[in-house]
Amino acid sequence: MEKQAITSNQHQLYYQPKDVWVGDVMPYGKDGKFFVYHQRDTRNPVPFGEPFGWALATTKDFVHYEDFGESLLRGEDDERDQFIYAGSVFEANGKVHAFYTGYNREFLAQGKTSQVLLHAESDDFVHWKKSEAALELEPQEGYDIRNWRDPFVVWDDEKEEYLLILGARKGQDKHLQTGRLVKFTSDNLIDWEFKGDFWAPDLYTMFEMPELFKIGDWWYLVYSEYSDGNKILYRMSKSLDGPWLKPKDEAFDGRAYYAGRTAFDGERRVLFGWVPTKDQEDDKNNYLWGGTFVPHEVYQKEDFSLGVKPIDEVGKSFTDGISLIDTKLSTIDTREEKTLVEHSGTIFNFETTISFDEQLSDFSLRLYKNLETDESYEYRFNLDEGRLTFDKNPCYPWFQYMDKGLIRPINLRPNESYNLKVIVDDNILTLYIDGIALNARVYDQFGDAITITATNGSLTVSDSKFSNKILK
Secondary structure (H helix, E strand, O other): OOOOOOOOOOOOOOEOOOOOEEEEEEEEEEOOEEEEEEEEEOOOOOOOOOOOOEEEEEEOOOOOOEEEEEEEOOOOOOOOOOEEEEEEEEEEOOEEEEEEEEEOOOOHHHOOOOEEEEEEEEOOOOOEEEOOHHHOEOOOOOEEEEEEEEEEEEEEOOOOEEEEEEEEEEOOOOOOOOEEEEEEEEOOOOOOEEEEEEEOOOOOOOOEEEEEEEEOOEEEEEEEEOOOOOEEEEEEEOOOOOOOEOOOOOEOOOOOOEEEEEEEOOOOEEEEEEEEEEHHHOOOOOEEEEEEEEEEEEEEOOOOOEEEEOOHHHHHOEEOOEEOOOEEEEEEEEEEEEEEEOOOOOEEEEEEEEEEOOOOOEEEEEEEEOOOOOOEEEEEEEOOOOEEEEEEEOOOOOOOOOOOOOEEEOOOOOOOOEEEEEEEEOOEEEEEEOOEEEEEEOOOOOOOEEEEEEEEEEEEEEEEEEEOEEOO
16 A cells, blocks of 8 residues: 655745645746746645646745635546646737646556647636647657656747747656757747757756746756756756756755746746655655745856845744854864754744854754754765765764755855855755755754854854744
8 A cells, every 4th residue: 555645734934735735836927926836736645646737826925925726727537638747837929828748647558648738828827728739749759758748938039939848758768868858949839840859968867847048148958857866957058059068066956856947027036946745754765746835046146157045035034033142163173063042943044154264174053953862953064075965963773864865065165254044944944055055854853952063173153143933
């Protein structure tokens, strides 16, 4: 019998409607508002229990949401869009358009293609009219008929045509790294011509949730993949024709953040991904599909690569904050630890400024710590190896159960100051530093202290602020 997952849905800040799990998000931004189209999985059974369409919620601040329920309705059980998988939303020719993946879980057994691309139009972002079968875009010859999904449409100014890209695979062997992005072009959004591969790097089994956007002179290609780390990655290029350059840090987050797309509301660009839950709400079990929506603001750095930072209003939603005493940890060949907060609660915002000397080998931030048993969750910054990891501490008898892709490269330099911020919403921990983020899903609250450690050197902690009260 398949295991059933449970959830408390106690999140006060991050978006997860009661008794459902948020799947892929198809965001659209306009005039300071974000339209958060998303899938809702009931996990009856786990996962993809009952067929779903696209639900809609809107927000301006990622703290308050207006919920419209199901917006783009799924088809009947015998139709090609029994499930409405991912796609994209945009405006053109006076209409709102949705290009989406129709999936029917019964079709393969019937010898039919299970995934096709479909289209719908709306006048108000809420109510949709599906197009006729003439707009159906099926898998092309030589491509996997089971993996043909997540279309994204963008206007190409240089060629004066619409470009549609989607995730696909060559051949039918799912074990081979033949994942690729393919493309169609059109000048009217009705007649589409298949143009073959858009990008085929032979690096992944499959591409999911591809997206293209431009900032200044640079195009950015964002995508998710599940065969080499389960992460949201990106590439950059001066042209839609490539070549697609790999930045030094290609990921926005870690293993516990997936299927993200961005949207621009005229003021800022935000990444919409979800933090997965774990089977049976047990830290040692595998991740499940879907979970809770968590946003990151995306920005362009001086070298034109991308970074992420917290949503400003999310931090400001915490009230009655307190300032903590500055502290310095100095040690030689030992680890020193100091308690910053004894009683954090289960929802809080913590930020500080850190700096360190050339000798420091690592430092860490420990959350939900039990001061008597020494158990906690820990973000550890290994400066010698240039990586950030998340795990339980002490790990025994875990032996790195948590450390399944919750790793980020870091490039923190001595004698410089860095802002470190952590937002905790029940069982979701989100850390930001130096343009990177690392989310984690946890289920054991050992205690509620926050401590900081330093090993083999000096670490200065200043301008620390803490709040566990939220105003919504």
